[in-house]
Amino acid sequence: GIQVEQSPPDLILQEGANSTLRCNFSDSVNNLQWFHQNPWGQLINLFYIPSGTKQNGRLSATTVATERYSLLYISSSQTTDSGVYFCAVDLTRAAGNKLTFGGGTRVLVKP
């Protein structure tokens, strides 16, 4: 099956720093999404981004589908950015979000 690998596994940032999280996948995809799981366990959808670049406030994401990777950028990090960031992909072209999740990047932003 499809492999989804995220790096780095852990990241410690000082508040205000910028960072880049990476997601590599082993096959072409038609659906890629980024999620943030906060320290209370809630999963929030950040981006639907099978290709191209999107921005939402201090977060932005870029997917280069032909090279099978996606990047999530966090700028001017805040303590509320702490948590685990997941990349998830779907290989199929059938209806529905049959997402396969990567192992996540655990981010800790220190004040």
Next chain:
Amino acid sequence: NAGVTQTPKFHILKTGQSMTLQCAQDMNHGYLSWYRQDPGMGLRRIHYSVAAGITDKGEVPDGYNVSRSNTEDFPLRLESAAPSQTSVYFCASSYPGHNEKLFFGSGTQLSVL
């Protein structure tokens, strides 16, 4: 709209007991799915449904049953719970198209002793 609502938030079961985890969505989403999250294993899909009356198996379906009698509800049933089913369970929903965001409920933390 409440979004995706899961109940209960926490539960403890004894081995062999049965239980139904509830999932309800009020966003008129056709697609519903169940995931389990385990340390070191990430999120894995258990079962999913693209519409009422249609269900299918995900990556880890053994030991779980689902049914979909209407658009709103998608209960997950554990017929005879095992300690290996100790996990955090998430229900997720979206429109059933090809470019729709997936939205998660707040999760159910289940312990099987």
